[in-house]
Amino acid sequence: TQSTRPQRLLHAVQKNATRGDPRSVVKAIDNFCRQKEWAMNVGDEKGCILDSVVSEVNPVTVLELGTYCGYSTVRIASLLPPRAKIITLEFNPDYAKIARQVIAWAGLEDKIQVVEGPSGEWIPKMKEQFGVKTFDLVFLDHWKDRYLPDTKLLEDCGLLRKGTILLADNVICPGTPDYLEYVRNSPRYKSQYFKSHLEYTKAEDGLEKSVFLG
Numbered sequence: 110t111q112s113t114r115p116q117r118l119l120h121a122v123q124k125n126a127t128r129g130d131p132r133s134v135v136k137a138i139d140n141f142c143r144q145k146e147w148a149m150n151v152g153d154e155k156g157c158i159l160d161s162v163v164s165e166v167n168p169v170t171v172l173e174l175g176t177y178c179g180y181s182t183v184r185i186a187s188l189l190p191p192r193a194k195i196i197t198l199e200f201n202p203d204y205a206k207i208a209r210q211v212i213a214w215a216g217l218e219d220k221i222q223v224v225e226g227p228s229g230e231w232i233p234k235m236k237e238q239f240g241v242k243t244f245d246l247v248f249l250d251h252w253k254d255r256y257l258p259d260t261k262l263l264e265d266c267g268l269l270r271k272g273t274i275l276l277a278d279n280v281i282c283p284g285t286p287d288y289l290e291y292v293r294n295s296p297r298y299k300s301q302y303f304k305s306h307l308e309y310t311k312a313e314d315g316l317e318k319s320v321f322l323g
């Protein structure tokens with residue numbers, strides 16, 4: 110039977126990356142996506158902006174919405190302090206299966222919990238299921254029309270604290286206009302746009318970094 114793109118991406122990691130070396134996993138995926146097949150990873154240009162935000166925040170508890178093959182999950186986890194944890198939500202079970210294997214190849218499974226299912230159902234259960242108090246960093250990279258409702262859900266569930274950083278991918282392409290309007294105009298957020306490009310292309314895209322003011 111024909112393989113899927115995530116399966117081919119995983120094989121590229123297993124062939125070209127060193128076990129236990131997260132940076133080599135990131136490099137192998139970027140090379141695969143540049144040379145062989147485009148895939149919707151945050152990519153190396155926006156990835157550098159992600160790295161700088163993670164390093165600045167030094168988060169202990171991270172929520173990622175949208176795992177896909179685990180590229181940004183590995184990128185973030187490789188920069189976390191020892192006891193820090195990431196919970197990453199993925200809707201598609203086939204993607205989740207691939208992501209777990211990419212994460213294992215990077216040797217980061219102890220820092221990362223891949224959870225399968227829709228964000229709207231899982232966010233209200235974060236505290237009881239995972240003992241989460243509040244998140245230090247949230248990386249939004251899932252359905253673009255869920256960024257705003259899920260941000261409001263995170264607020265209502267008391268999962269954000271004064272200073273929590275929201276970092277959103279694809280605010281230009283495919284675009285998240287209602288989310289941008291909200292975080293840029295709400296008195297509860299201080300927002301900043303990092304102009305970049307859609308992964309592996311010349312099209313404009315960018316990340317929006319928003320601080321929750323409480």
Ligand SMILES: O=C(NCCCCc1cc2cnccc2s1)c1cc(-c2ccc(F)cc2)cc(O)c1O
Pocket residue numbers: 149150151174175176177198199200201226227228229250251252253255278279282283307308
């Ligand atoms: O759709 C994108 N990402 C979301 C897919 C994940 C769906 C989920 C829903 C859900 C619900 N609950 C929990 C977990 C999850 S995961 C996406 C798309 C492009 C793109 C595609 C074509 C194109 F021409 C130009 C850009 C680029 C990107 O960087 C993306 O991230």
Ligand SMILES: [Mg+2]
Pocket residue numbers: 149150151250278279
């Ligand atoms: Mg994205």
